[in-house]
Amino acid sequence: MRRHFFFPLVCGLLAAVFLAGCAAPARHVDYTAFRNSQPKSILILPPVNDTNDVNASYGLLSEMTLPVAEAGYYVVPVAVMEETFRQNGLTTPNDIQQVSMDKLREYFGVDAAIYPRITKYGSVYQVVDSTTVVSASAKMVDLRTGNVLWVGSASANGKEIGANFNAGGSIVVALVSAAVKQVAHNLTDESHDVAALAANRLLKAGPPDGLLYGPRSPKVGTDW
Structure with missing residues (x-):
């Protein structure tokens, strides 16, 4: 009797797990506006920084040009972008991202701009660990029409690039190790390497x- 009861129970649990896994579809992006726009040149604006790390904005910005260029677009060089804004009295990411699309077209002659924002940047202490x-x-915006072409987000951490060391033993050893790792992360500026991974994912x-x-890109049109 117990056997007859146990088998349907297990089947029911497996079915519930299967349905739960199927209930979370992958993120879908509507590329209609992107395909209609077909931008050829892109300006990456300095990221708005929502963290306490003053190096976050340009730490991430320095890693963002390469993946966009490798995707097949002309990207305005960071030095050219910075100097152009500086000559126009704009030096902070918040002010720069408020510049009108018409002005951005006038300054750089590009088709689209990427507006980034940073929400986390730097070493995080996690009680018995640190990373x-x-x-x-x-988001990417068509500067000719104002249409949003694409929106994305990404995260990365130091453990994914192998920049951590393990500690075994007691909770005291784990706590000390976490503190030591946090100092090591700060001293070696690990954020720069993690920012590169995050930028490539984003x-x-x-x-x-x-x-x-x-x-x-030699792959242009293969993703339509």
Whole structure:
């Protein structure tokens, strides 16, 4: 009797797990506006910094050009972008991201701009562990029409790039190790390496949620 009761119970639990797994569909991006826009040149604006780390904005910005260029787009060099804004009296990411689309077109002659934002950047103490975390989001806007072409977000941490060391033993050893690792992360500026991973995840090319391949990529049109 117990056997007859146990078998349906197990089947029911397995079915519930299966349905729960199926209930979380992958993120879907509507590429209609992106395909209609077909931008060829892109300006990446300095990220708005929602963290306490003053290096966060340009730490991430320095890693964002490469993945967009590799996706097949011309990207305005960071030095050119910075100097242009400086000559126009703009030096902070918040002010720069408020510049009108018409002005951005006038300054740089590009088709689209990427507006990034950083929500986490730097070493995070986690009671019995410590790691470096970078989290960011971004949107791409067509500067000719104002249409939002793409929106994305990504995170990375130091453990994913192997920049951590393990500690065994007692809780005291674990706590001391976490503190030591946090100091080590700060001294070695691990955030820069983690920012590179986060930037590549955020601005990767290809479906289901990355940028479409640009005109300079040999893969252009394969993701339509």
